[in-house]
Amino acid sequence: MYGKPNVPKASPDIAAEVCSELADLQRNEDWDAAVQLVVKAGDPRAQHLAINDWYRLRRSYEIIKASGSPQSAFQVPYDTFRQEHGSGAASSFQGADHSVDPHDYSSVEISTKELDYEFICFFLSSPRLNLYKSIDFRCEDMILGSDGILSEATWLLNSGLLPNSNSATKAIGYRQAMEYLLRCRQQGGRSSPEEFYAFLSEFQKASRNFAKRQLTWFRNERIYHWLDASKPLENALNFIYDAYHNGSGNISVPDSLRMESDVSSRRKASEMKSYQTRNRYFVRRQDCADVLDWIGRTQSVYQDFPVA
Template identity: 65%
Template sequence: MIPTGIFNLRSIRLPQKPIFPLLCNSRKTLVTSSSSVSANTKKQKVIVISGPTGAGKSRLALELAKRLNGEIISADSVQVYRGLDIGSAKPSPSDRKEVPHHLIDILDPSEDYSVGQFFEDARQATRDILHSGRVPIVTGGTGLYLRWYIYGKPDVPKASREVTAKVYSELANFERDGDWEAAVQLVVDAGDPKAQSLAANDWYRLRRSLEIIRSSGSPPSAFQVPYDSFKHQNEPSDTCDSKSSASELEQDKVKDLDYEFICFFLSSRRLDLYRLIDLRCEHMLSEPGGILSEARWLLDTGLLPNSNSATRAIGYRQAMEYLLHCREQGGMSSTRDFYYFLSEFQKASRNFAKRQLTWFRNEDIYYWLNASRPLDNVLNFIYDAYNDQSGTLYVPESLQMKKDMSSKREASELKAYRAKNRHFVHREDCSDILDWIRTQEVKS
């Protein structure tokens, strides 16, 4: 679970007037409402809450759902898997009983889940929630899931059964022999040079690329991506009039979207975020039945690290690799090996958060909110944004979160950053885990 302490529960009354004027200079802060719609077009509202790993978005979404009579749709590529609870910071059973959650525990870890499947499932859940008179609240940090969910999915042809079978046959020997590079070269030669940029051993996406080529004669990049069209049509002009109204700027952006999306990105200062992430990694290891137990279960089902979507997930991949190393050592682990594993787990998690920040920095539809501010303040703002009828919303200065680092000092501190553990500090602090590893191997 996400560590507490990200939000202070003190309640402070929000300002009633905008704090700052609208700005059009791309170097300054442009904050306008994605909820602005034309007077004669009424769209149903959907709230989207994203943020880097460890920022506290799940808790915020839960509390907001209670206030708005909402239901939560998970946009997390790991929470879809049964049994992967700790490493994905999955909502607790009591939270899920209190507020309905969708797209959690819908697959076995051996199955792959694509962004296209997420689009279909999440949009269906949205329709069901709206039909029941409740508010859809989509939350998660998987950027591509959210991009397709908001803007739509590419009109890529669906492969026939015959094509799917042929593609599986073409790649089967490569996958069995673990010859990833040769498989990629086959797809490149077939017509998709971008296959070289796929993550290693991402066989699902490699097969999908070849399916598209065999079905249409063209690579996936040949098909129009709705987000790209949206971004191209709505890039700000260098001659933007700073006196233009927010509604004028935003109307062009939302007119072609299916819903009135009100989107928020929750984050903290990078240093604070990194400390929270490091602590969360420790928490995932500090209790029996933690992420190591889940990783062991994955190995016992016959899966290997980095072999499919579930086993590529940050935390699980590192934990599975560590346990395999322990098995090679006869079920033993040195203190040094454990601390190396923990360091790699923390570093991978921080790097993932950094990639999330980079991704969402280019997603103009999101309000950036400061996760270190009191929870009630953030909730009140989003609640008011949902109920706003003016078409123009402003983030109070007290809640603003800058997209970029604010100073050279912060950049220097980040460069020199090193994890400072709280639970695992001394050699003896990991003795229980090392004992657990030995015990589990004896049982095996």
């Protein structure tokens, strides 16, 4: 959103050197030792990377090799903007005083000289429970049909890729689908309804957790005006149109479109904690019969496929 850090690109020689140094560690799945190697080289933030994120670890090591400094030493284009205006929306959003709109950015004056363009940012979201239900339904939709995510995961496996081995196979949905299909292949193309529903549940949970992290991140970016997307679309569009043509820079989200905190009441907090998925298509054991039949027809020939 604020631009990428202006870090140096690794030369082919440096990239090859880094790959050589990390190759044995990755082959032996010694993630901790690889992290310590990069930390000792000069990037303490490497220890905060997601486990087995070898791509980012290699990139961190390449930057140190190329520049002598970690990536954190390079500023993004609008670091100055962020430092001057802060990003305390998350604490405000969850604070006790809910009379103050944590997503109201009208009190912050932005000099147009600091930015390449004059722009207004809006974030449209639904109440958390509605969002979670939509995500669960979307995961079901992605499994339905012969050209859904299971078909795409099959193509990735047939290409020789394993789950969690690169950016594509780490993606939410693809990793879970590939792992599930690998188990099916080891069982001669067979899957029980329980195994299918376990895969679906894991897929949905990972998707909801990712959405939750996204919301947390964007709450820390005070430049956004939050709008309740569950309200009539025409109302949101009219407000955005008027804000764009207003030109004054003073924007106040009306109560009719204002997002409420998901933790602003005990009732909502309790609903969030007790949330349970209620599927739309896959409800009973027999509802996944077509999927299991497809797996039996397409995965049985790969019984000797390697397990990740």
